[in-house]
Amino acid sequence: xxxxxxxxxxxxxxTLCLVMAFAAPPALAAKCGNNAKGFGKWLVQFKKEAxxxxxxxxxxxxxxxxxRYNRSVIKKDRxxxxxxxxxxxxxxYKKRVSSGGIKRGRQMKRRHGKLLRRIERKFGVQKEILxxxxxxxxxxxxxxxxxxxxxxxxTLAYDCRRTKLFxxxxxxxxxxxxxxxxxxxxxxxxxxxxxGQTQFMAKSYRxxxxxxxxxxxxxLINSKPDVLxxxxxxxxxxxxxxxxxxxSGCHNFRVLNAWNExxxxxxxxxxLAGRLR
Numbered sequence: 001x002x003x004x005x006x007x008x009x010x011x012x013x014x015t016l017c018l019v020m021a022f023a024a025p026p027a028l029a030a031k032c033g034n035n036a037k038g039f040g041k042w043l044v045q046f047k048k049e050a051x052x053x054x055x056x057x058x059x060x061x062x063x064x065x066x067x068r069y070n071r072s073v074i075k076k077d078r079x080x081x082x083x084x085x086x087x088x089x090x091x092x093y094k095k096r097v098s099s100g101g102i103k104r105g106r107q108m109k110r111r112h113g114k115l116l117r118r119i120e121r122k123f124g125v126q127k128e129i130l131x132x133x134x135x136x137x138x139x140x141x142x143x144x145x146x147x148x149x150x151x152x153x154x155t156l157a158y159d160c161r162r163t164k165l166f167x168x169x170x171x172x173x174x175x176x177x178x179x180x181x182x183x184x185x186x187x188x189x190x191x192x193x194x195x196g197q198t199q200f201m202a203k204s205y206r207x208x209x210x211x212x213x214x215x216x217x218x219x220l221i222n223s224k225p226d227v228l229x230x231x232x233x234x235x236x237x238x239x240x241x242x243x244x245x246x247x248s249g250c251h252n253f254r255v256l257n258a259w260n261e262x263x264x265x266x267x268x269x270x271x272l273a274g275r276l277r
Contacts, residue, residue: 030167032160039069042158046167055174063150063177063184070155073147076191077156092264096136097272105135105276115225119212123232124242128276130228132269133198133259141197144221145190149173149202153193169193173202181217196220197227200234208234234258246270 030045031038047060087095109116109131116127138144153173156166173193177184189195195205200220209218212229219226238258239251246252247270256266 030158032158032163034160036069036071039155039158043067043154046154046157046170050171050174053171055171056178059174059178063174064154066148067150067154069158070147070151073152073155073191074159077159077161080191087264089264089267093268093271096268097275101135101139102272102275104140105131105272108134108140109276112224112228115228119225119229119232123229123236123240125232125235125240126243126246126273126277128273129235129246129269130231131276132272133231134228135272136265136268137194137199138197141224141227144188144197144199145194146188147191148185149187149189149193149195150184152189152191153202156192166193169202172206175206176202182219182221186221197224198231200230204234205230208237246273 030042030049033039033042043064047064050060051057109127113127116130119125119130120127134140150173153166153170157163157170159166170193173187176182177187187195190199192201194201197220200209205218205220209220209230210226210233211218212225213219213223215223218230220230235255235258238255240255241251244250244252246256248267253266253270256269259269260266
């Protein structure tokens, strides 16, 4: 016959074993990779993680049914890093801005003057800054990209370089579809999943996009009022000071880091805006 103490220990051991046996296994993060080999397994695990974050099965089927690892996206991504970090400002500016582009920017500033003044009154961001960004990102909506967000973002989320950044944006893109703001098939953009005429990442789309044309939804692909107002909203919410200086060294210049982390890009926005003013 066991002692009372021994019996208590035995019961405790049995209880712990039962708890461990029936407890749910810990959630495992999808494992990243640097080639296509593990992408299929990663995608299966990612879908489980997305379900735990509230993404419905129907949304996942609709958005990810044709998703494949895209090698060309990874190749372009590696090239972009060199372009942004190893190019001089003079070279960068020359590639992105032309006399024809400046002329077109001035025309667009006049053509949409009434809209731009309304946006400036509400958000405090100067019209020439918005036109400069609009020009640099898509040349006023002419080049918004034709890559499916649900090819680019999964590929980059699986890649080990910036897994969290692109996983967060992939979840945000799925929420945009689930909320009914945009159909998955219409979500096309650049190599990083940038959407619309000023190339918003999905996470920024959800956070800063505004309905400025009053139709009940924020459309950054087709609606110029929504595009430009959302761009101004992003800058304002990151600290833009109404009517303030945006040259290098000024407060508003530093706010441009919230738009793009490349100093060359920030300087290009500032200089082009000055030419458009």
